Amino acid sequence: MKKKLVALWLLLSLVAGILPPAAHADVLKEGLPEVAGASYVVMDGDSHEVLFGKKYDQTFDPQSLVQMMTAVLIIEKGNLKDTVTAPEMPAAINSGNTVFLRKNEEFKLSRLLEAILVYNANDAAYAAAVHIGGSEEKFLAMMNARAKELGMNSTEFKSVYGGAKGQKSTAHDMALLAAKASSLKKYVEYTLKPTMNWNGEMFAHDNIPNANGFQQIMEDGIGLKLSNEKGSKEDKLHLAASYTHGGRTVIAVVAGAESEAGLYVDIENLLTFGMENTKSMKLISKDTPLATLTLAGDQKLRVAAQKDVSVTTVSSNSLRPDVATVLNKIDLPIKKGDVVGEAKVGEGSKATGVPLVALDDVKKPFDWWKCLAIVLLLALLALVIIRLYALSRRRPNPPSQPKRPKQGQKRRPPTRALKSAQPAQPSLPHNPSQGSDRGRRGLEDRVRKEQNRRTTYTIHREYPGDDR
Incomplete structure (x- = not known):
């Protein structure tokens, strides 16, 4: 069966190559x-x-x-x-x-x-x-x-x-x-x-x-x-x-x-x-709008044929072929000159297609809800970062580990902080005024002795050279 199909296919191919074009x-x-x-x-x-x-x-x-x-x-x-x-x-x-x-x-x-x-x-x-x-x-x-x-x-x-x-x-x-x-x-x-x-x-x-x-x-x-x-x-x-x-x-x-x-x-x-x-009948003129579409955000889009479309017929014919427009699914944004559909002239298998192009630039409308969602997400992310930073600041610093000596280097003994040499403060004597009567009398005796010891005399000289 396969051999017969292959032979039939070869025969049809040969005939197609011999016969003139349609x-x-x-x-x-x-x-x-x-x-x-x-x-x-x-x-x-x-x-x-x-x-x-x-x-x-x-x-x-x-x-x-x-x-x-x-x-x-x-x-x-x-x-x-x-x-x-x-x-x-x-x-x-x-x-x-x-x-x-x-x-x-x-x-x-x-x-x-x-x-x-x-x-x-x-x-x-x-x-x-x-x-x-x-x-x-x-x-x-x-x-x-x-x-x-x-x-x-x-x-x-x-x-x-x-x-x-x-x-x-x-x-x-x-x-x-x-x-x-x-x-x-x-x-x-x-x-x-x-x-x-x-x-x-x-x-x-x-x-x-x-x-x-x-x-x-x-x-x-x-x-x-x-x-x-x-x-x-x-x-x-x-x-x-x-x-x-x-x-x-x-x-x-x-x-x-x-x-x-x-x-x-x-x-x-x-x-x-x-x-x-x-006679030639012009059905479509290039750049002449065939339709005007209303898109998101009340934006207008005009569409037109990419080239002039004419048909030729006998002079006595007054019938004009049908022209139908078929639009593609339109996704914004659209630039001027983008193909957005097709205009079909005629009916059935004899119909010819002409690309339809945009005559205007149409922008994608601004999505406020999407923008708000992004702002909230960024704010939440900022709060998380701030919280993590604050937590990291509260943690105590770990004790520093002494550096290990390099290979072949002797370990030095830890250096101890030397106390600053300051003069010893003398201990305060016992306050005798707060002691017994005996102590007060002893203090008074010492004061009188000190006064007697410090008594000085002033010598008045009447004559120069007096050595007294």
């Missing part, structure tokens, strides 16, 4: 114009919804259309004022248009971008790529990473300027890239130039015509990039173009055409048909 839900399916190309697609430039097309998930080598991605990265990652020193050029550069850059020749990055978008110059694309990426390999990694960010899931770049073995893309993926290119002001400015001048060491020429002539065919049309590759049997042309009218942009990509004149006519018809028979 088709997109086209807005228009009837009355489509005829196109002389292997595959094509018409896409809304804002919502990226497919309006209509044919085999637009079929892979092909985009050839010079890859220069759209090179130019987009130059604008996004580079500084157009930089001075670029031309590196050694690979031999394959000469397979297409070049401005014959010489090694170590210097040009501004803006001039190289002009040569890419006006003249499809392979060497200008290579020099700019090496300058920004450090090497062609590193810049290719940047190209493929950016392709994934744009949703170009069937694209793999192998060259920064033209065709390469193993390189692939689809009309749908190239339309996504064209939509990005058409949104860049500097890209559109250069690609609309009818001519350019070039003054290099090996190549100098004035009024070099734009390699893409679509601007001369359709008013308000922009030829974003033309790839005209010479084949051994027949030429294969690919063209990406855009058309802007009434604030709306439509993108068209045709791959595998055989005639340049016929390609221009087909692209014009595709863009016109897509613009006239479809």
Whole structure:
């Protein structure tokens, strides 16, 4: 049983790898114009919804259309004022248009971008790529990473300027890239130039015509990039173009055409048909509040979509898809820009989600009860510390222990405090006045004797020299 399940799983995996990816839900399916190309697609430039097309998930080598991605990265990652020193050029550069850059020749990055978008110059694309990426390999990694960010899931770049073995893309993926290119002001400015001048060491020429002539065919049309590759049997042309009218942009990509004149006519018809028979309805505007919430402490929080949301439908349709908002559990504090939910457009499996973000900063409310509890706890802790300190002060100090002599040192006898030598106080004589009569008489006798002994005589001399 397990072997059968494994075999069935392998079979399903093999079939999934062989079958083409699931088709997109086209807005228009009837009355489509005829196109002389292997595959094509018409896409809304804002919502990226497919309006209509044919085999637009079929892979092909985009050839010079890859220069759209090179130019987009130059604008996004580079500084157009930089001075670029031309590196050694690979031999394959000469397979297409070049401005014959010489090694170590210097040009501004803006001039190289002009040569890419006006003249499809392979060497200008290579020099700019090496300058920004450090090497062609590193810049290719940047190209493929950016392709994934744009949703170009069937694209793999192998060259920064033209065709390469193993390189692939689809009309749908190239339309996504064209939509990005058409949104860049500097890209559109250069690609609309009818001519350019070039003054290099090996190549100098004035009024070099734009390699893409679509601007001369359709008013308000922009030829974003033309790839005209010479084949051994027949030429294969690919063209990406855009058309802007009434604030709306439509993108068209045709791959595998055989005639340049016929390609221009087909692209014009595709863009016109897509613009006239479809319309774009903006459902959600970025930064426009969808809801206002009342949070703790009567604080207000406005929420809005992270980006504009539009849907494309046939011109005759007046129904608007449903928009539902789903909010996450909100924990304070919240900073402006935080994702707080999702807006869902449509119903069921076809619904698309857009993140909802906060438009305001909301602080966590002050918790007075928690603050009071902390204060009481600190006060209790302070009282405990004071009590312990008071108890430690009441305890008698333990008697100091005599220091033990170090090893090899003799113990000294304890020093005794010497009494201070003070004169002996004579004992008081017995007070005879408090004795018997005999004692008093003896005392009186001694007093008289002392008086008699101390009797002195004064001699008066009448004459000098009298020795008496």
